[in-house]
Amino acid sequence: MPFAHTVAGTHYVFPTLADLLAKATPARSGDQLAGLAAESAQHRVAAQMALADLPLRHFLSDPIIPYETDEISRLILDTANTPKALTRLEPILSLTVGEFRDFLLSDNATPDRLADLAPVLMPEMAAAVSKLMRLQDLILVAAKIRVVTRFRTTIGLPGRLSTRLQPNHPTDDPQGIAASILDGLLLGSGDAVIGINPVSDNVNSVTTLLHLIDRARQRFEIPTQSCVLAHITTQMQAIEQGAPLDLLFQSIGGTELTNTSFGINLSLIEEAHQMAHSLNRATHPNPNILYFETGQGSALSANAHHNVDQQTIEARAYAVARAFNPMLVNSVVGFIGPEYLYDGKQILRAGLEDHLCGKLLGLPMGVDICYTNHAEADQDDMDTLLTTLGLAGVNFIMGVPGADDIMLHYQSTSFHDALYLRKLLNLRPAPEFEAWLQSNRHPELSIQSLLNA
Amino acid sequence: MKQLIPKPLSLRDLTPARVSLTRTGVSLRTPEILDFSLCHAQARDAVYATLAIPSLLEALHQRQLETILVHSAAPDRPTYIRRPDLGRALAPESLERLQPAAGPIPRLTIILADGLSALATNRHAIELLDALLPKLQQFSLTPIVLAEQARVALGDPIGAALQPHLTLMLIGERPGLTSPDSLGAYITWNPIRNPRPNITDADRNCISNIRTEGLDYATAANRIAFLCREAQTRGLSGTALKEAADTAFPSNPESAVPAITS
Known part of the structure; x- marks a missing residue:
């Protein structure tokens, strides 16, 4: 399923979720070496805008590496797809990635609620939301979480x-x-x-x-x-x-x-x-x-x-x-x-x-x-x-x-x-x-x- | 924090690591900071150093050795750093310059390359060759190749074009903080593989850490010559040959240091 966003009269299309995530990633040489990075600064922000509008629920049905060919994909989806896990995830599944960022920064995201999500959260959801975060967001949210x-x-x-x-x-x-x-x-x-x-x-x-x-x-x-x-x-x-x-x-x-x-x-x-x-x-x-x-x-x-x-x-x-x-x-x-x-x-x-x-x-x-x-x-x-x-x-x-x-x-x-x-x-x-x-x-x-x- | 306990044996005598540094409060004292800065500066300068082509050519010609200059597909150092793949490919005009070698067999191609420290090649390659060439008289040499913006695997397209039986690349290794001029030697048997390209790092042998404070020229030359001769005898290089070399030179752990040049 393709994703798209229009900014300043330019219509950007992202053929896959993996492509959308790659184009939304703040610039780094490894993604450029792989030929995956956004081609311009505006291209990157367009991808971030499209990503911000994507509901987290989508990640459950669109593995970025096929379930059949990769045991890590199987591990991730099998962990998130049990009835108990879905109950834990339910409060965030209706959020978009952008809204998830806002939630994480809000006082509603208490250490207890974050600890409840941690065992079942899909890593692609964590990666996606971090792509929309500034450094201060990465610091402030992490500082709430203690892992002992x-x-x-x-x-x-x-x-x-x-x-x-x-x-x-x-x-x-x-x-x-x-x-x-x-x-x-x-x-x-x-x-x-x-x-x-x-x-x-x-x-x-x-x-x-x-x-x-x-x-x-x-x-x-x-x-x-x-x-x-x-x-x-x-x-x-x-x-x-x-x-x-x-x-x-x-x-x-x-x-x-x-x-x-x-x-x-x-x-x-x-x-x-x-x-x-x-x-x-x-x-x-x-x-x-x-x-x-x-x-x-x-x-x-x-x-x-x-x-x-x-x-x-x-x-x-x-x-x-x-x-x-x-x-x-x-x-x-x-x-x-x-x-x-x-x-x-x-x-x-x-x-x-x-x-x-x-x-x-x-x-x-x-x-x-x-x-x-x-x-x-x-x-x-x-x-x-x-x-x-x-x-x-x-x-x-x-x-x-x-x-x-x-x-x-x-x-x-x-x-x-x-x-x-x-x-x-x-x-x-x-x-x-x-x-x-x-x-x-x-x-x-x-x-x-x-x-x- | 408690005071250091007086010790008759200095920790510095036991390791080249930066132990027993002097401090002020919890921080390092000024001379320690400046020493570190100098080492890092030397390492950075080594990364951006270039091959001293005129003096290398002069030294090689004095020794009646023919030479060919080649350049990788990476046009400059920033591109080289970002694009290791380009450092492993020949620039098209360089490829044209390399014709299949003739002459007696087995043929050996020696490549002097900048890698991540041209400083290492400039300082050590000629003296290492002086120690090494007398030990390699069973091979006939193709022209010596000087390669700029080169990674280790650039030896493979060079080998494919010149068609020697063996390539030996002498290349500057990634500088450490106290080793800005460490030279590595990579030996690859039969660089003309069919089907190509199917050469991996497991097909090479590496002698690492050739520098004044590390592996000396005579020892390095002995090890390289042993590997070249064994590669020819066995018709292979790489992992299988490494085991034989470890048996022959058990007291030289340098060979086990992971390759950091590729």
């Missing part, structure tokens, strides 16, 4: 900001990694997770690094959780070999083909989830176990985007995450490169879009506030995104020594950046971790004791 998850620490409580301590090293050297872990712990980082990107995706590396974190955690009684960000099948093998795995990691995308290119599907994630759950390593009952990473552009990069714009596909990845009740979800917003998000302005908007869309779907959203050296961005851009995400209530950010990841060759946020945000906005670490920082165990930390743990 638990393993050994509790992440996402009001007034809290957590960090993933990211102690990567170009050769996975245990001493080098321990030095970065110590530096981070001394600066109050690591309450969301201590998470290492390994150079070598093999069982022995993963197991060695998990033991490194686990020994330090036990010796100093650090309330946190470990993760080594290898492929999910490598982590499953590590579990089988008895590795002390806390959080289970996987990169995910918003189309079945993207996930195929990652070597995963929904049933594989579920199988691994059950394995990790059975280890019973959390202190909290009914813990959240999964750690997902996503990012706009991954589907196009894998030639798996079905001519859908990258922000809508990103929101669909959040439906995948939602199905597994994760501990942490992280949009690695500036990592995928300037062919997808060209400059600081595009990275800023994408980071706030991803955060809001994830929160609307009830996810514990963190953001890797970052850029590569071939993007038109610098530390000033990161400060802007960092500060606005703090105001929006982001659950966690990265903590990288000096913001310089010497393994992945990009710039993220530093331990000091997190301290800046905590100081500026009077935010505190997760309560269990905060108590540990004030305990007599924290002053005992030293590199010798970490290495000999």
Whole structure:
């Protein structure tokens, strides 16, 4: 069914819902690379006007990627189409996308009502409404939503900001990694997770690094959780070999083909989830176990985007995450490169879009506030995104020594950046971790004791 | 926040990461900020650097090596950044310049490319070739190709046109904050595939991080020459060859660093 809108005497036609969403998307290089972007500024606003008039009910009957060919489409529609889900969605289905924006910004959209919608909201609805929002809307709506998850620490409580301590090293050297872990712990980082990107995706590396974190955690009684960000099948093998795995990691995308290119599907994630759950390593009952990473552009990069714009596909990845009740979800917003998000302005908007869309779907959203050296961005851009995400209530950010990841060759946020945000906005670490920082165990930390743990 | 505990062992001795930075309040002190800014400035300048064509040509001609200049379909750096697909295709006038090579077999085409850091190619390519060429005497060289606005996969249309048995691309890698001049070497066996195009990154072998503070020229040359010889012996490159190389050079984890140039 085509969509159309006339502005200033020009009649614009959008043949499909996917095309309408793409043309309505604020400008970004990835949609231009894919040939999906609006051809002029007026074209874009015409699409936004047409989108604003579209009833949300329409999304239920017009999947942007066919139900028959994509298991994420099936997941999304099967979640939204049960009688119970439809009862929850009913109050918004008669709204247009524009009216949905107005509702979200109104006082009627209470945290409780938003939490009620979150388990069943279609990601395409969240993506659509975010395309009509300015940055202040993305911040104000997100700030109403708290998503709290638990393993050994509790992440996402009001007034809290957590960090993933990211102690990567170009050769996975245990001493080098321990030095970065110590530096981070001394600066109050690591309450969301201590998470290492390994150079070598093999069982022995993963197991060695998990033991490194686990020994330090036990010796100093650090309330946190470990993760080594290898492929999910490598982590499953590590579990089988008895590795002390806390959080289970996987990169995910918003189309079945993207996930195929990652070597995963929904049933594989579920199988691994059950394995990790059975280890019973959390202190909290009914813990959240999964750690997902996503990012706009991954589907196009894998030639798996079905001519859908990258922000809508990103929101669909959040439906995948939602199905597994994760501990942490992280949009690695500036990592995928300037062919997808060209400059600081595009990275800023994408980071706030991803955060809001994830929160609307009830996810514990963190953001890797970052850029590569071939993007038109610098530390000033990161400060802007960092500060606005703090105001929006982001659950966690990265903590990288000096913001310089010497393994992945990009710039993220530093331990000091997190301290800046905590100081500026009077935010505190997760309560269990905060108590540990004030305990007599924290002053005992030293590199010798970490290495000999 | 508590004071740092006095430590006999400096964290800086254990990792090249930016640990133990000095602070004022919760913020970094001025010298730390300026050091970071300088590193980022150097990385940015490297991204926008251009191949030093006259001096590269002079150095190659001094070594009695023939040369051909080509350009990708990306006309300039901003387009190159936004359109990786254009960086993987030859400009039409460059394609006309490449004729199938003759001469003894097996033939090898060496390509010097800017990639995301022409600085790396300008600094390291000639000295690396000096270490490498004596080890590759079983191959006959086609003219050396100098390629501007090039991605790794530009080696495939170059290979298809020159028809060597092997291409070796030396290309500037995406600059890290402390590595603006890191050179990568990509080896692709039989770039004339039928049906074309069906070459993926899994069909290549990569030696990464060739720079003064990283992999030295002699070591890099040994590894590249080993891969070239093995590719010829086995008639393949890529994942299968990587396993053999990891066995032969188990102490060189650089090869496992993910490719960031393509």
